[in-house]
Amino acid sequence: MDKSAKGFQFYAAKDRVMAREADFGLMIWDGKSPGTALNVLRLVRAGKKAVLFNVPARRAVTFKAAGDWEEFLNQGDEELQRGLRERATDEEWQPHNVSDQPDMLDALTASAPPDELAPFQSETELHAAMNEALSTGDAKAIVEALGNIARARGMSKIARDTGLAREGLYRALSADGNPEFSTVLKVLTAVGFKLTTTKAAA
Template sequence: MNTVFVGGSRHVSRLPSQVKERLDNVRKSGLRVVVGDANGADKAVQKYLVETSYPDVTVFCSGASCRNNLGNWPEEHISTDKSAKGFQFYAAKDRVMAREADFGLMIWDGKSPGTALNVLRLVRAGKKAVLFNVPARRAVTFKVAGDWDEFLNQGDEELRQGLRERATDEEWQPRDVSDQPDLLDALPAPVDELAPLQSETELHAAMNEALSSGDAKAIVEALGDIARARGMSQIARDTGLAREGLYRALSADGNPEFSTVLKVLTAVGFKLTTTKAAA
């Protein structure tokens, strides 16, 4: 039986109709629901599942007791490090739910890093997640790591900082590509030493030529050559983008967002300028 991890922000106390519709789909599909015990979205989800008499629910709690279990459902008590306090104490149950679930539905207040971090945990595990932004009344679907990269690019610095402070290094960084890569892995080999051996002048000229051509594919290829020459790991650190996502975006078949292009150009010391085209 498939399992869905439903969670959300403590500042969301009422479920929008769009979220209720998704929970109705979960019920109709007979999926197992795992949910936390916090006030806010967790409690609101529990309340709705009680009202709709849904039985297949497990409540996860950090420590010995649950704060909320409105349906008297089975409980999973997750042991925590004795030194863990605050966010890290309650994050223990979230990590386990993300591991157990096949996909996730997160109900977001538009700013809570804890809720967004659960999306990251699911994405890192190769699982699909939906993030419903309550203030914007908009759902964002995450299927691959690149979807997370684009979401992070569009977020503000406060959100990125909050995520980085809460995430473990393993959660924050994409998985390293094995020395013996899966044959189904279509990503280019992430080895910076494979970059073309070109001088700064040659790289700059190639970039300008690509931009002048107006060929999007040529521009991405030239930018990828520059990024690999500089070291993709360093570019990832400078831009705050995931290394795996950069390899994908700047590959021969990549289609990066314009914001990603600007971030990489800035990281390599280039800037865009315009001139009036000849008639």
């Protein structure tokens, strides 16, 4: 491509080459630019890791798999999504092919004993388990309880109801997960629970 043509197509082609040649990506983002976010998408589609530092929010977002991108996209505003869609090629935009055959997560869910996946079956037990975890103030216990409830209800259904990626939910609600508070709220809402507060005893 002619380097004198410093238009969008030139820079887009350059960015595609960079994504293809890079081992991983580190981007500094103004929270608005679709071009910078699009570079993350290109790396994700190439199976590479990327870190996007959101300057206005003062936080870094790590992308290790397609599910991380889908979660990031779901949390973005309409203007960002529109800008990304206008700039991305069809190949870049469309997610990886989804097979009707069960994936590894489905296979694990199908083969694992029911009591390992969802030890709390009734609504009363689900509610009690969540309240007990919340009362401890232990973030790990809360995530574990929420993960048990989500798996009991069906992670695919929770993903549809929350608009979050199923793979991302599995990671976020795993034993080592560290979900964002917004994700916790969305999952709680999806399972029919809500947070309330009471004054702590002196």
